[in-house]
Amino acid sequence: MGPGPINAHPRVLRAMSADLLGQFDPEMTAYMNQVMALYRPIFGTANPWTFLVDGTARAGIEAALVSLVSPGDRVLVVNFGRFGLLLTEILLRIGAMIATVDAPWGEVVSMDAITAAIERTSPSLVACVHGDTSTTMTQPLEGIGALCRAAGALSYVDATATIGGMEIAADRWDVDIVTGGLQKCLGGPSGSAPITVSALAAERIFARRHVEQGIRTAHMADGVGPRIGSNYFDLAMIMDYWSDKRLNHHTEATTMLYAARECARTVLEEGLGARYARHAAAGRAMAAGLQAMGLSLFGDDRHRMTNVAGVYIPDGVDGERVRTAMRGQFQIEIGTAFGPLQGRIWRIGAMGYNAMLHKVLLTLGALEACLAAEGFALPGGVAIRAATQAWEG
């Protein structure tokens, strides 16, 4: 019950024990095409280029940025936490000229500030995290695409921590690339990064498309434009592999593809609306329970992610000892925090397969017991009642 990774859905676990297939086997390529179709509604898009990057969520981020950005390009990062800083960290390696528009940890960046920063910095790309688990804040993204279009900038959104739990609306937001990961609200393991790429972004990326010498045949040209700075993360090559051309690149990670497929199937069978409502109910219940215990939540209430809450460690309580007791006595993991929040807050999640009332209640009950053992005076039993009521809405 931390900020992710979390327990996978049992159906996803079972899907991963299926036997493997050759990477160009018709059954395998049919599964690849299914995955493309399954992830379009989850990203809220009709983009044909919707597929997987073989690596963790961070691999998806780097693939998007290194394929969109050339050394010297100006990039504006909307930064309000550890994962905004990660975008700058990755862009630094790419050789981008980076500007940031920042909010303190626990807040989000206003659309006015983003507008002013775009005007000031004339970026070719605006990069932003949707939900930053380090601060538990969700950046509002309605209208960001129009701002970027007006300024001639492309846009990138890291939706790792929200995809499958909060609405992703790539087409309505009008953003160019969105990436995710399985290990949060999609209820799967880390190791595969779903990605969607707009027609405009695909055009920019294909303007740097090359074919590897080792697979080039007599009638194939090498390619055009400066090469993308990474081979593994070269989205032009990865898209040629996922297209009908099936040009060899990496060997698709079959088991992770099965996992990604089963995650998407469970999400769509539940229904996106029902799933977002379930995450919202779990978030409300967890927050209400924590507050009923006398604990204070971290950050701006208006922009809290539904699937993870930051909660201040009360004075006089040893945060790590409580986490150890939660894990040791109850087999429940809650999260520590990064950077300036380390030792100040816990991060408690309820996402994917864990966004269920009984898991929220078990967590609250366990935390109550661990806090009491630490000598923290709290009104016993009220958390469960408050959480149950909040779940009902």
Add this chain to the structure above:
Amino acid sequence: MGPGPINAHPRVLRAMSADLLGQFDPEMTAYMNQVMALYRPIFGTANPWTFLVDGTARAGIEAALVSLVSPGDRVLVVNFGRFGLLLTEILLRIGAMIATVDAPWGEVVSMDAITAAIERTSPSLVACVHGDTSTTMTQPLEGIGALCRAAGALSYVDATATIGGMEIAADRWDVDIVTGGLQKCLGGPSGSAPITVSALAAERIFARRHVEQGIRTAHMADGVGPRIGSNYFDLAMIMDYWSDKRLNHHTEATTMLYAARECARTVLEEGLGARYARHAAAGRAMAAGLQAMGLSLFGDDRHRMTNVAGVYIPDGVDGERVRTAMRGQFQIEIGTAFGPLQGRIWRIGAMGYNAMLHKVLLTLGALEACLAAEGFALPGGVAIRAATQAWEG
């Protein structure tokens, strides 16, 4: 029964349906430490830095090269096939000054040629593939480390296609980084890249170590040296994550770690010597069976990989129609070929869980039937006898 990916060992498939763990859970970090210990004998090394890169085998290659090489560094690539060309392709993106010492497809590069090329080009790194499945050749590596040490160069070996099936002797070869993949002789799925790093290579890599701003605490310095060109593939950061520091980087791909662990356990339980002998027997049997059918093998007999054979498509036979019939009628996949060999050879493998006599015999029997259906005159039944005798040695 192609050049990989292949069928995974059933124990590996089952291991992947185990429930997930938090990335800093003591049970998880204990598994990480087990994986480090399990892969040392498989790599033939005592290197403490033996771990996993989260991505396909190609991710391991890029992580090694981008962490060892800075833009402008001179690198010598020992090139005898598609995967030697892949090394140059990746190095091109890193901005290396690349020289190659080449052999025609189907041969290997002599140690004399490598010696002369090192003298001529004074590289800071020599990079080489061990077994190149595109040509089915194995590059001899005894003595290569001493050559590199004498010239002050580091060395890198891509052992994707041989690890777990042919001997890898990182310490005896005295090479600095070796990487692999699970999807060939280790009998697992694509998606995790085992890697071993020598003390000297680790020192060079740590000379470029940085700590991400988002996880830096007050007492932590940023870092030293020019940043490695990729964040995801920054081995200094990945090693800080796999070390007792457990500094957050990517979220370890839990299921793929379970797979890598179970692959190594099955390998070590069988015993490395027995396993290499089994692959050699399967290779002998397959080659003898193909030749008994009247087919000709591709490439230099002295340097053939034990786990995959290239075989010429006979005149008048449609290679793709045979592959389709093998898959359609017998559910057996055999491989096509890349670049200059496309349409000229098939690549038929027997590796990992598939390096078993009955699978070799079933493949030969099916191929005999498909060739006969194509009107290729061949002496019926002799392949099975020849293969069985060759298996016995």
